[in-house]
Amino acid sequence: MEERILGVLGGMGPLASAEFMRQLTLLTPAERDQDHIPAVLWSDPRVPDRTAARQGRGPDPLPALLRGIHGLEAAGAGAIAIPCNTAHGWIKGMRAATRLPILHIVEAAADALRAAGIGPGPVGVMGTAATLAMGLYQEGLRAGGWEVLLPTEEEMARLVSPGIALVKANRVADSHAPLAEAAGALAARGARAVVLGCTEIPLGIAAGPALPFPVIDTIEALALAAIRWARASSPG
Amino acid sequence: MEERILGVLGGMGPLASAEFMRQLTLLTPAERDQDHIPAVLWSDPRVPDRTAARQGRGPDPLPALLRGIHGLEAAGAGAIAIPCNTAHGWIKGMRAATRLPILHIVEAAADALRAAGIGPGPVGVMGTAATLAMGLYQEGLRAGGWEVLLPTEEEMARLVSPGIALVKANRVADSHAPLAEAAGALAARGARAVVLGCTEIPLGIAAGPALPFPVIDTIEALALAAIRWARASSPG
Secondary structure, eight states: OOOOEEEEEEOSSHHHHHHHHHHHHHTSOOSSGGGSOOEEEEEOTTSOOHHHHHTTSSOOSHHHHHHHHHHHHHTTEEEEEOOOTGGGGGHHHHHHHOSSOEEOHHHHHHHHHHHTTOOSEEEEEEOOHHHHHHTHHHHHHHTTTEEEEOOOHHHIIIIIHHHHHHHHTTOHHHHHHHHHHHHHHHHHTTOSSEEEOSTTHHHHHTTSSOOSSOEEEHHHHHHHHHHHHHHHHSOO | OOOOEEEEEEOSSHHHHHHHHHHHHHTSOOSSGGGSOOEEEEEOTTSOOHHHHHTTSSOOSHHHHHHHHHHHHHTTEEEEEOOOTGGGGGHHHHHHTOSSOEEOHHHHHHHHHHHTTOOSEEEEEEOOHHHHHHTHHHHHHHTTTEEEEOOOHHHIIIIIHHHHHHHHTTOHHHHHHHHHHHHHHHHHTTOSSEEEOSTTHHHHHTTSSOOSSOEEEHHHHHHHHHHHHHHHHSOO
């Protein structure tokens, strides 16, 4: 029996985790249950708010993240995917605490940009205030030759942060308009594609009409990276 | 910190498990991540085919089911939900192997029938050939005063079994027509509602126009039962 199991450190938020599991399934070539990738999803929505912690307004999420990682290790996981961009701000602490490889969502997004034919030049990145303040994408995408355009502070406060909060509160349909407006503003300022760099954002964007410019769904990008890991590590 | 965690024994199939996690999230009243229910999903699509085993054509799934249950126990689960109807044919063996309560999907479906106002009388039940042969629903619903109508053997072979297989092969859109036709045939024979008693079936039914008679989505019914468990066991 194939023993490679994908560990998914999720719950941040739980709807994005469910969507990650759905895309992991739908993007895997399969004819029957047994062709799909074994996975354990540790969905712990109690992990302290990552943005609040980074802004000094709440407790450190690292202990809860490590509890999840150790739970996934105990369940037999061979690698870890984290469908929450902001949590990647703690990746050093997580990597120091486990021997398991952690698939990096920013690298997965860069792979997706390349696969979409978006070469060097300006791309937009939407995310939580903490993801943008920590520079997760600015640093990760600069190495690939992309120039990162961010929402303005006004757009963050009026559109992006409220849109993310609406998804976390199960008001997905209501989140479409503010998130689509913020993405459109980045495209209007020259972004050739917009990276939806918070896993709540693709859920909101998908709840309305398709946008007239390329977007990178970081849930899908991470699912594809996970499938590549699972397939590369399978015997035969 | 609230220590009650829902264990989800899934992967049978994996798309139904993802949908269970999605409905668990969307049906939970929540304003932020931390209001959602902590859960661990053990998604093991390698569990031997339940229908093949029951028909003597494949290995016993019980050892793989118990491996999942023990993994969920180790992860700290306080109860187990299994979003696969056919697997409930092994519930005695599972209950004998764990002290954790297992929420029964047939009881959840009966609760959903009552909540939908479907009183005693004929109701249709669709499911795998094994679920119907084991009488999971016939026995469970008779106690509540319902009379169970089943698809004919011809409908099972031409519509229901192929429809379920299409969902497991990620061909969800293609599964709608055969599954909807089988449900419609039960309604035409007098069923006042049709229980979608295999967790692949609601995925296929949702992929097309709504049916003109009540259906019971056993993924949703089990998610609601899990939310009731989580809320009843929460302090405060």
